[in-house]
Amino acid sequence: MSTRATTIAVQFVDEATGIVFARSSIPSESLPGTFEADTTVSIAGEEWQVCSSTPGSRAEYEERGTLSLVLRRIEVREIAPGDILFSLPTVASRLPPIAEGTSKLGKRVLELHEDDWCQLEVVASAQRAAIETELAAIRRIYEEAGAPAGFKRTHLRRGLALLEARLPLAALRAQLPSAVDLDGVGFQGVSGLVAGGFAFEVSPELALYGTAKEGIVEHLGVVGSASEAAILAPTMAEYALVLVDWIRVKMLPG
Structure with missing residues (x-):
């Protein structure tokens, strides 16, 4: 021993x-x-x-x-508050928690920068009014706070849970039989896996990820382009979902 x-x-x-x-x-x-x-x-x-x-x-x-x-x-420099710019016009205000005791080591994990969480997101069309409110706030960032190298402010999206659409994770996965299941989703520079998280690779250009609660999808994000996400059209139509590109300020019907 x-x-x-x-x-x-x-x-x-x-x-x-x-x-x-x-x-x-x-x-x-x-x-x-x-x-x-x-x-x-x-x-x-x-x-x-x-x-x-x-x-x-x-x-x-x-x-x-x-x-x-x-x-x-680590080089430390003093920066005037007025010189600080945000790289994105919007980010999620809350990130999912990390499951205690988990690790990414030795696993196939979809790793995201924290700012990229659900920037291309599937949302219930029933929340259209809330979506429009968020998009209007992001448009104001572009109009009022845009700068050559970034943004003077950023909009914190409050997050629109998908639970009311009652989309079973198993049903979503069944629509994509050739997808490869990953061991979870995590954040760059952060140890552990997102609690209740899932991720699967649909193609080299497209991955889906998010969180599920008791088998029902709670948040669903897309890595890839809106055109590549067209493969989700049958599921989006069946469950009345829309695809929202928060960065490009677009809502695309399923």
Whole structure:
């Protein structure tokens, strides 16, 4: 029976030079279980971001007794509030929670930037009035807060749950027999999987993802273009759904 190391010999490598610039012996309990989430460390008063770790999990580095971290120095600059621009005119105001104790390591996961959550979204047509209200607010961002390199403000969408459409996840999946099931959906730089999340790859250009509650789709997002999402037309017609492109400020009937 192998013995797990309780103190880990850690070496720190500068990503820019590839040189080991520091070493330390650190109690295993003081280290995170994985470094899949964005992690920063402070060394001699300077902040560094962890780019990669070898090995990748506590079980592995406790077995070896060693850990190598590749770090990137964080440059801190003062920026005037008026110089800050948003890259997108709208983002979801609330993101789904991460399921406690889950990990993306060793899994096929659809990873999204947090700002990309449901930017191309399937919504119940019964919520048309709420959709129009959100689209009007986004149009105002383009008209009033647009800048050459971004937006001075961004609209926070309140989120339109799909539950009232009563779309079973199994029915959605059955409409796409050639799709490949993924192990879940997660966010870049965040460890773990979205609670109640699902994702499947329909084609190299199209993926569907979202959350489901008791087998009923709660939120449904699309990675790809509206034209590629036309494959969903039968399902959208049956369940009275519309496709909304929030960034392009368009609502497309199913």
